Amino acid sequence: MGHEYCGIVEEVGSAVKSIKPGQFVVGSFATSDNTCPHCQYGYPSACIHREFMLRAQAPLLRVPQADGTLVPTRGGIPSKDLVPSLLAASDVLGTGWFAADAANVKPGGTVAVVGDGAVGLLGVLSAKQMGAGRIIAMSRHETRQKLAREFGATDIVTERGDEGIARIKDMTKGIGADSVLECVGTQESMMQAIHSTRPGGYVSYVGVPHGVALDGQKLFFTHVHLHGGPAPVRRFLPKLIDLILDGTIDPGRVFDLTLPLSRVAEGYRAMDERHAIKTLLQV
Numbered sequence: 433m434g435h436e437y438c439g440i441v442e443e444v445g446s447a448v449k450s451i452k453p454g455q456f457v458v459g460s461f462a463t464s465d466n467t468c469p470h471c472q473y474g475y476p477s478a479c480i481h482r483e484f485m486l487r488a489q490a491p492l493l494r495v496p497q498a499d500g501t502l503v504p505t506r507g508g509i510p511s512k513d514l515v516p517s518l519l520a521a522s523d524v525l526g527t528g529w530f531a532a533d534a535a536n537v538k539p540g541g542t543v544a545v546v547g548d549g550a551v552g553l554l555g556v557l558s559a560k561q562m563g564a565g566r567i568i569a570m571s572r573h574e575t576r577q578k579l580a581r582e583f584g585a586t587d588i589v590t591e592r593g594d595e596g597i598a599r600i601k602d603m604t605k606g607i608g609a610d611s612v613l614e615c616v617g618t619q620e621s622m623m624q625a626i627h628s629t630r631p632g633g634y635v636s637y638v639g640v641p642h643g644v645a646l647d648g649q650k651l652f653f654t655h656v657h658l659h660g661g662p663a664p665v666r667r668f669l670p671k672l673i674d675l676i677l678d679g680t681i682d683p684g685r686v687f688d689l690t691l692p693l694s695r696v697a698e699g700y701r702a703m704d705e706r707h708a709i710k711t712l713l714q715v
């Protein structure tokens with residue numbers, strides 16, 4: 433959809449105070465003033481001045497609420513090899529991080545991740561950074577399983593649906609995972625997440641739901657916490673940028689196809705047909 437972006441500021445509007453031309457900046461897919469109550473509570477993606485960024489597949493982009501939305505990198509323009517990771521911070525990493533945060537990932541905890549797209553894989557990376565003891569990635573694709581392991585997954589489960597739930601229960605002595613990250617947004621993935629979680633555990637959901645309906649009575653008896661929505665990426669950006677600039681994390685590895693902007697359609701096709709996890713477009 434083109435709502436991920438980073439780059440060098442060319443020009444600022446007359447009301448912009450802190451962002452300056454020449455800075456390298458990363459922003460979220462949701463703009464935010466960073467001052468309203470929702471922003472103050474840590475939900476900039478629910479900002480009262482929110483606009484969803486689209487069409488960032490372009491040589492130039494206008495970003496509203498620049499002072500609140502954009503985060504400049506410290507130490508000037510980052511080296512070129514860090515740009516894919518900084519671009520990942522703009523959405524897929526920020527969303528994966530929120531998934532882990534919202535699922536209450538704690539040091540030593542058992543985490544399951546439903547979905548092996550860029551967000552799911554970076555949910556694995558995020559859970560690892562938060563100190564999870566065991567990270568179970570649910571994936572059927574060999575290349576994605578490999579990246580999940582490199583990002584910190586300790587186990588891979590290839591089964592889905594009820595079989596997937598049974599596998600997670602087996603692996604946790606019948607208890608279920610402490611934290612489950614739902615990074616797909618289908619009925620099957622949501623049920624898989626809720627029923628793989630132990631009573632009292634946490635499910636985060638960051639995939640836009642498509643046709644998901646929850647049965648109130650079934651939900652009642654699961655005893656799980658549910659927390660999701662459009663990720664408040666801006667809350668995490670300063671920390672994520674630091675981790676990238678320090679070389680602690682390398683989330684840009686989810687980009688396994690780089691194309692010039694003029695071949696954008698090809699990039700989307702590759703992701704749609706699952707030949708690529710994520711396409712990076714360059715101007």
Ligand SMILES: [Zn+2]
Pocket residue numbers: 464465466467468469470471472476478479480481
């Ligand atoms: Zn706000």
